[in-house]
Amino acid sequence: MDYEPVIGLEVHVQLKTSSKMFCGCTTEFGGSPNSHTCPVCLGFPGVLPVLNKKALLLAVRAALAVGCRISGEVKFHRKNYFYPDLPKDYQISQYDEPLSENGKIEIMSGGTAKTIRVKRVHMEEDAGKLIHEEGENSSLVDFNRSGMPLLEIVSEPDINSPDEAYQYLTNLKLLLKYLDVSDCDMEKGSLRCDANISLRPKGDKGLGTKAEVKNMNSFKGVKAALEFEIGRQSGLLDSGERIVQETRLWDPEKNITISMRSKEEAHDYRYFPEPDLVPFALDGNVAKAQKASLPELPKARKERFMNLLGLPDYDAEVLTQEKENADYFEECLKNYDKPKTVSNWMMGDISAYLNSRAMSITAIKMKPASLAGLLKEIDSGKISGKMAKEIIPEMCDTGKEASVIISEKGLSQISDxxxxxxxxxxxxxxxxxxxxxxxxxxxxxxxxxxxxxxxxxxxxxxxxxxxxxxxxxxxxxx
Ligand SMILES: [Zn+2]
Known part of the structure; x- marks a missing residue:
């Protein structure tokens, strides 16, 4: 039978604050195990959490950027469960009144624009981390991550293919990076994604039984895990078997998902209002101020590059896919007013240089003004485009100005x-x-x-x- 996948994504991003969600401990990555801890994030009895204001502001900022309506009240709940990395036996999270609801993220699906609704964006704290060393019959726990400020972004089940899921994640990450609310570094765990997926016969409107998939550590992993689940679930349905509602772990080595536990329902967590953090009204001016200070977002920037700078769609898309690249491009234009020429060099030789070294544009020594200088040398006829190609890697390596390399190498073109x-x-x-x-x-x-x-x-x-x-x-x- 032909099935349609119904996918919803839960994304956790670590907010870019210098201290944790409810205590003053540092959020710095690394550090020897359990060194970034205090009685609050270790869950000692009698300690009192205090909300990090910066975390709240960043959360409001992100929620606004995905078009969510901000709640007038901030209210926290305890989500109760036992796990060795959670010394309090509960996680402070938000439940019936999340910080914000009803947003959306635009993606392209099969060449047409599609809107994925964002159900809610809420704040919560992270748990610690268990370390299972191979060959040991004991586990270790590191609480440095305990109490890190997280934002959970939950989509509606509007995603219908692994490709759409990949697009949604890419667009969401780009947005969060533009907002500078998170590093979004999956390797450091500052962006994590869980996926809910079920299948239904094509054309049906009802929902099938879903499985939750965890442990994907890249967007490609999310896509691969969803592809695997589509195969697994459609096989079961075709042979008349029932799908079990459960949580499954993605195994990136074997490219399969493995059953972990039956999925909890919300009532299993015995949510109740966090008595140590009283609900408080969120002044409407807070959201207003955040809204006013939102930077130009990727879509608007792309449109401006096309409409005001005259770049083709393709160039504008490529340049705005990384905020740093778009910044570099605009910085260069301050000294050299030919957008398409700058774009050509950035997408050509500079991009080739970056790719061959797996570097980002912020890591190269050639400043945007120096690139402008090089392009002026070509325009004046002093050097040829071919010579410029030879000069670029050295400029990127050393940060020397084009004019210096030209005279050092005796490269100048004969124009006499x-x-x-x-x-x-x-x-x-x-x-x-x-x-x-x-x-x-x-x-x-x-x-x-x-x-x-x-x-x-x-x-x-x-x-x-x-x-x-x-x-x-x-x-x-x-
Ligand atoms: Zn602490």
Missing amino acids: VSELEKFADEAIAENSKTVEDFMKGKDSALMFLVGQVMKKTRGKANPAMVNEVLRKRLAGKK
């Missing part, structure tokens, strides 16, 4: 007419047959002569000027 005339005359004298062909109207013969002059100057002549000089000299012979 009288010097070029000398070489042109030599080429004409040495190639009488070609000259004759040209005189008879064979225009392509000129290209051969241009090549000869370029050879004589060891590539240093300005080809456009050589062309012009040769034409003038030959016209004189007619």
Whole structure:
């Protein structure tokens, strides 16, 4: 039978604060185990949590950027469960009144725009981390992560393919990075994603029994896990079996999901209002101020690059896919006002340099103003585009200005007419047959002569000027 996947994603991102959600401990990554802890995040009896204001502001900011309505009240709940990495036996989270609801994220699906609704965006604290060393029959626990501020972004089950899930995650991450609310570094665990997936016969409106998949550590992993689940669930349904509501773990080595436990229902957690954090009204001005300070978001920036700077759709899309690249591009334009030229060099030679070294643009030593300087050297005819290609890697490596490398390497192009005339005359004298062909109207013969002059100057002549000089000299012979 033909099935349609119904997918909802829960994304956890760590908010970019310097201290934890309810205590003053540092949020710095790493540190020796259990060194970034205090009685509050270790869950000692009698300690009192205090909400981190910055975490609240960043959460409001992110919620606004995905178009959510901000709640007028901030209210926390205890989510009760036992786990060795949770010393309090409960996690402070939000339940019936999340910080915000009803947002949306736009994706492209099969060439058309599609809206994925965001059900809610709420705040919660992270748990510690269990370390299971191979070959040991005991486990270790590190509470450095305990109490880190998290934002949970829950989508409605509007996603219908692994590809759409991948797009949603990519767009969400891009947005969060533009907002500077999180590092979104999956390797460091500052962005995590769980997926709920069920299948239904195509055309049906009802929902099938879902499985929750955890433990994906990359967007590609999410896509692969969903693809695996579609295969597994459709196999079960085809053979008339029942899907069990459960939590499954993705095994990236074997490319399969494994049953972990039956899925809890909300009532299993015995949520109740956190008595140590009284609900408080959120001043409408807080949201207003955050809204006013939102930066230009990726979609708007792309549109501006197209409409005001005249970039083609493709260039605008590529340049805005990383905030840093778009920033670099605009910085360069401050000193060099030809957007398409800058875009070409960034998507060409600079991108090739970055890819070959797996670097991001922020790591290269060539400043945007230096790239502008290089492009001006090409425009003035001092160097050729080919020479610029040779210079770029050195500029990226060393941060030297183009003009310095040009003079160090003696690279400058010969643009002096009288010097070029000398070489042109030599080429004409040495190639009488070609000259004759040209005189008879064979225009392509000129290209051969241009090549000869370029050879004589060891590539240093300005080809456009050589062309012009040769034409003038030959016209004189007619
Ligand atoms: Zn602490």
